[in-house]
Amino acid sequence: MNGPVNLRRHSSSEYSSERLEVINGVAVNMPATIANGQRPKVDRKASSPMMPAFMTSAPGKVIVYGEHAVVHGKAAMAAAVSLRSYLLVTALSKSQRTISLRFPDISFSHTWDIDDLPWALFSKPSKKKFYYDLVTSLDPELVKSLQPHLTVISPHVTGEQRKIHYSAAISFLYLFLSLGSQSFPGCIYTLRSTLPIGAGLGSSASISVCLSSALLLQIRTLAGPHPDQPRGEAELQIERINRWAFVSELCIHQNPSGVDNTVAAYGKAVHFKRHDYSKPPTAMPLYRFPELPLLLVNTKQSRSTAIEVGKVTKLKRTHPEITEHILDAIDGVTESAHRLISDPGFDPENQASAEVLGDLMNVNHGLLAALGVSHPRLERIRELVDSAGLGWTKLTGAGGGGSAITLLRPNTKPDQLKILESQLDAEDFERFGATVGGDGVGVLWPAVLRNGTDEEGGEEIDQEKFLKADGREGVEKLVGVGVQEKREGWKFWRVSSE
Numbered sequence: 001m002n003g004p005v006n007l008r009r010h011s012s013s014e015y016s017s018e019r020l021e022v023i024n025g026v027a028v029n030m031p032a033t034i035a036n037g038q039r040p041k042v043d044r045k046a047s048s049p050m051m052p053a054f055m056t057s058a059p060g061k062v063i064v065y066g067e068h069a070v071v072h073g074k075a076a077m078a079a080a081v082s083l084r085s086y087l088l089v090t091a092l093s094k095s096q097r098t099i100s101l102r103f104p105d106i107s108f109s110h111t112w113d114i115d116d117l118p119w120a121l122f123s124k125p126s127k128k129k130f131y132y133d134l135v136t137s138l139d140p141e142l143v144k145s146l147q148p149h150l151t152v153i154s155p156h157v158t159g160e161q162r163k164i165h166y167s168a169a170i171s172f173l174y175l176f177l178s179l180g181s182q183s184f185p186g187c188i189y190t191l192r193s194t195l196p197i198g199a200g201l202g203s204s205a206s207i208s209v210c211l212s213s214a215l216l217l218q219i220r221t222l223a224g225p226h227p228d229q230p231r232g233e234a235e236l237q238i239e240r241i242n243r244w245a246f247v248s249e250l251c252i253h254q255n256p257s258g259v260d261n262t263v264a265a266y267g268k269a270v271h272f273k274r275h276d277y278s279k280p281p282t283a284m285p286l287y288r289f290p291e292l293p294l295l296l297v298n299t300k301q302s303r304s305t306a307i308e309v310g311k312v313t314k315l316k317r318t319h320p321e322i323t324e325h326i327l328d329a330i331d332g333v334t335e336s337a338h339r340l341i342s343d344p345g346f347d348p349e350n351q352a353s354a355e356v357l358g359d360l361m362n363v364n365h366g367l368l369a370a371l372g373v374s375h376p377r378l379e380r381i382r383e384l385v386d387s388a389g390l391g392w393t394k395l396t397g398a399g400g401g402g403s404a405i406t407l408l409r410p411n412t413k414p415d416q417l418k419i420l421e422s423q424l425d426a427e428d429f430e431r432f433g434a435t436v437g438g439d440g441v442g443v444l445w446p447a448v449l450r451n452g453t454d455e456e457g458g459e460e461i462d463q464e465k466f467l468k469a470d471g472r473e474g475v476e477k478l479v480g481v482g483v484q485e486k487r488e489g490w491k492f493w494r495v496s497s498e
């Protein structure tokens with residue numbers, strides 16, 4: 001086993017003397033050291049007039065241990081799930097100076113005139129951020145400058161739905177204006193996801209990674225991905241994507257720990273900790289993360305992560321000492337599970353090991369309930385699994401509804417599981433046949449797939465086809481990553497030990 005590797009910590013000096021190659025074959029040289037935060041001189045070849053349509057994709061996640069505590073500087077362990085978001089970027093002709101978002105999952109669509117956006121403020125020297133910068137908080141003045149462009153969206157939509165549109169729009173606009181420039185080409189960003197929204201499975205982080213990677217690709221600051229890319233270089237590219245995905249998460253959640261976007265960007269599984277919000281977090285890939293037999297169940301009780309995180313912050317204000325003890329206990333749970341999984345002799349099929357992981361899940365859930373973030377529907381899932389005696393269950397993600405994970409006992413019989421599944425179905429829970437530990441951010445450039453068809457040159461994914469794909473299955477069938485065997489085209493930055 002290779003030891004854990006710190007995924008981050010790129011001081012600006014690490015960017016010196018880089019030579020990057022962009023995905024569409026246009027070379028980008030990065031010759032000079034980035035000195036004192038100044039942007040390096042970038043020597044670019046002239047771009048082709050029309051960029052081909054391309055796609056980015058990123059997974060959702062399950063937090064196996066440590067949610068909420070991770071917002072307060074404790075450890076968490078999370079793994080990517082095979083449910084993913086997919087973003088199609090289509091360039092418009094040169095004369096069309098507009099940017100459109102088409103987000104049908106949340107029934108949101110809007111078009112802005114590029115020239116109307118507040119470029120002057122975003123590009124002021126005191127405000128300007130670059131693709132390599134570490135941004136750990138939003139600039140209130142920049143946020144305010146976006147308000148007139150947000151108040152015009154979805155005029156007939158109110159309440160919770162409006163908040164959903166607003167957070168999707170602000171996360172895009174903040175990234176677009178930070179990374180782009182007024183000369184940016186007109187584009188349509190069409191997004192579809194196979195992840196349930198507000199269900200604790202990291203839908204916002206997954207779309208944040210899609211947006212961040214697409215914009216960084218469009219401004220030609222990413223190298224690869226390509227299969228023989230050196231690991232250090234792949235790591236650097238993912239980290240850039242991850243940093244800007246965190247900014248998008250800041251727009252959606254106000255106070256994210258960064259664990260969700262980190263696992264969505266890197267994929268596989270990570271052990272994550274953020275002591276100091278002004279610095280990058282420590283994220284270790286868990287190469288030995290086992291193929292745990294997990295059952296993933298959505299209560300269909302949607303809620304906002306920001307509100308659940310706010311509940312814990314309020315409890316900490318009212319009962320600082322007690323809350324800190326609970327958060328420390330969660331940290332202890334995560335670290336115990338981490339030690340067990342990292343042991344070379346660990347075998348997930350072994351009954352005793354599963355018992356320990358399962359007990360830790362039970363304890364973790366109890367502590368989360370003590371923080372006030374469980375929900376009667378989550379408790380009902382626990383009751384059903386407990387009375388069947390099939391495993392150990394905890395909420396995953398922000399709670400307050402959302403989803404639960406169950407670690408199934410190694411000797412669970414298929415017919416026992418069937419009975420439990422039919423009970424869950426009868427009570428209107430949603431079950432997912434997802435796998436954990438898959439790839440992180442991926443790119444399909446151009447947006448052409450073979451898909452097992454004989455269409456000459458492959459099947460082009462255009463907006464119409466993408467929008468028409470029927471539900472979760474239709475999207476997976478059309479563009480799914482890791483779902484079908486014949487998937488030529490998708491490429492990933494990989495930092496795995498193999």
Ligand SMILES: Nc1ncnc2c1ncn2[C@@H]1O[C@H](COP(=O)(O)OP(=O)(O)OP(=O)(O)O)[C@@H](O)[C@H]1O
Nearest residue numbers: 105164168193198199200201202203204305397398
């Ligand atoms: N498919 C999607 N299309 C457009 N916007 C989306 C999509 N999925 C998520 N979002 C954005 O992310 C927000 C949901 O974030 P929230 O954190 O509340 O849920 P989550 O990410 O699913 O849960 P958790 O953070 O607990 O894992 C939505 O309000 C919306 O702005």
Ligand SMILES: C[C@@](O)(CCO)CC(=O)[O-]
Nearest residue numbers: 067068256257258397398
């Ligand atoms: C509840 C939380 O810990 C996990 C949400 O998936 C919030 C966060 O880490 O940002």
